[in-house]
Every structure is written in structure tokens, then in C-alpha cells.
Amino acid sequence: MKKEEIFENIKGKVIVSCQAVPGEPLYVEEKSIMYLMARAAKQAGTPAIRTSSIRDVIAIKEETGLPVIGLVKVQYEGFESYITPTMKEVDDLMEAGSDIIALDCTNQKRGDGKTINEFLTEVREKYPEAVLMADISTYEEGVNAWKLGMDLVGTTMSGYTSYSSKLDGPDYELVRKLSDTIDVPVIGEGRVHSPEQAVKMLEAGAFAVVVGGAITRPLEIARRFIRAVESR
Structure with missing residues (x-):
């Protein structure tokens, strides 16, 4: 599916993120089961899936036939960034058929000694036709990623870097500022806990959520209910 068609399909919609990493209840060592979550998301009407790991990219594409935003979460020594942090992960995601590749485009420390600008320039030179999504935490990072040729900018990392705003809910203001400045889709992501918040993200200017x-x-969902009841 071409970039323009993907963008047309996701505009104004909810993209469901189906991820399970080691240590989480839905992570099974022997086999990916996240394709089942993706199956439910497709039946609910999502136009695309965001997922982590090569095996889940492959399994979810096979199951749903939907465009997949692929990433790999890995923590290398010396790196603060952990979302598709090096070219190895980009190569693997391209080989797996990711329709969009999400990368950490924050200013966090990189263990390879490269700046984020150097890394993104290398990725774009190696894969000029790839559709790249920048996961950022601040307005300045989002504008920088846009200037470096990223195709989408997501507020994924807002609140998850040491220097970004710590909020209980979505960063509507970041979405608003970016959507008023840059001319590529701004994807609202991060701490969207209710349908009402998803709608508010779109009202703030997000292209999709x-x-x-x-x-x-399910662990997070269960904890949210239990904490609310116990704190009454």
C-alpha cells in the first residue's frame, strides 16, 4: 500500500497499538499471540496496527492484511533511546515488510556516538522510499524530525524523556503546536485512556490517534480499575 493510500485510510481514525514485550503478561516466549489482539482491533474497525518486534510485525500482517507501523524495542548499553535505535532494527523491519517504521527521534543519549540528525540522515539515505514515523517528546524534536524528512511525527515519547512535560493524560498542547507548524501528519499518542481523550486529540489537530x-x-487496564476502587 502506498504512503498516500495509508494516510488517506488513517486520517481521523484510531490506530490500535498491539504490543507485548518480555516481562508483560501477554508476552509468550514460544510464539506471538498479539495477532489475536490485532484481529479484534481490525474487527472493531482500526485502519492500521502499531506493533513492536519483528515476529509481531510478520504475524499481524499475515493475520489482518492491515498496514503496520513497526518498531523494535531494545535497550543497548549506552543508549537512552530504545525504539528502533540503530540501523540493524531498521533493516530488520524493512525486511519484515513494515509499512511504516517508527524510530526514536528524541535528543536522548545515543551509545553509538551519533547525533539523532546523523542517524536519521543515514536512514533516509539508505531507504529513500521508506515511510518513517518520528517518535518525539517535545515540540523542538518534532520540528527537527520534520525538517529531516520524517513522514509522520508522533507524540509517543512526551512525558517519557527526562526533559519533557510529565502529564497524567495526553499532551494536547504538543499536538496543537506541532499541527500548527509542520506539514506532515501529527499522530497523537501517549496516555490516551478514554474515547473522550481520543476525540480531544483529534480536536487538538492530530491527523490520527x-x-x-x-x-x-490488560494488566494496565485492571490496575486502573483496582486503584480507582481502592482509593475511594
Whole structure:
């Protein structure tokens, strides 16, 4: 599916994030089971899936036939960034058939000694036709990623870097500022816990909204209910 067609399909919609990493209840060592979450998301009407790991990219594409935003979460020594942090992960995601590749485009420390600008320039030179999504935490990072040729900018990392705003809910203001400045889709992502918040993300200017934990992470969902009841 071409970039323009993917963008047309996701505009104004909810992209469901189906991820399970080692240590989480839905991570099974022997076999990916996240394709089942993706099956449910497709039946609900999502136009695309965001997922982590090569095996889940492959399994979810086979199951749903939907465009997949692929990433690999890996923590290398010396790196603060962990979302598709090196060319190895980009290569693997391209080989697996990711329709969009998400990368950490924050200013966090990189263990390879490269700046984020150097890394993104290398990725774009190696894969000029790839559709790349920048996961950022601040307005400045989003503008920088846009200037470096990223095709989409997501607010994924807002609140998850040491220097970004710590909020209980979505970063509507970041979405608003970016959508007023850059001319590529701004994807609202991060701490979207309710349908009302997803709608508010779109009203703030998001091109589309990614929702993960509120739909596909049962431990987080259960904890939210239990804490609310216990704190009454």
C-alpha cells in the first residue's frame, strides 16, 4: 500500500497499538499471540496496527492484511533511546515488510556516538522510499524530525524523556503546536485512556490517534480499575 493510500485510510481514525514485550503478561516466549489482539482491533474497525518486534510485525500482517507501523524495542548499553535505535532494527523491519517504521527521534543519549540528525540522515539515505514515523517528546524534536524528512511525527515519547512535560493524560498542547507548524501528519499518542481523550486529540489537530494500553494491555487496564476502587 502506498504512503498516500495509508494516510488517506488513517486520517481521523484510531490506530490500535498491539504490543507485548518480555516481562508483560501477554508476552509468550514460544510464539506471538498479539495477532489475536490485532484481529479484534481490525474487527472493531482500526485502519492500521502499531506493533513492536519483528515476529509481531510478520504475524499481524499475515493475520489482518492491515498496514503496520513497526518498531523494535531494545535497550543497548549506552543508549537512552530504545525504539528502533540503530540501523540493524531498521533493516530488520524493512525486511519484515513494515509499512511504516517508527524510530526514536528524541535528543536522548545515543551509545553509538551519533547525533539523532546523523542517524536519521543515514536512514533516509539508505531507504529513500521508506515511510518513517518520528517518535518525539517535545515540540523542538518534532520540528527537527520534520525538517529531516520524517513522514509522520508522533507524540509517543512526551512525558517519557527526562526533559519533557510529565502529564497524567495526553499532551494536547504538543499536538496543537506541532499541527500548527509542520506539514506532515501529527499522530497523537501517549496516555490516551478514554474515547473522550481520543476525540480531544483529534480536536487538538492530530491527523490520527494511536491507542495502546487502554485497549491491549490488560494488566494496565485492571490496575486502573483496582486503584480507582481502592482509593475511594
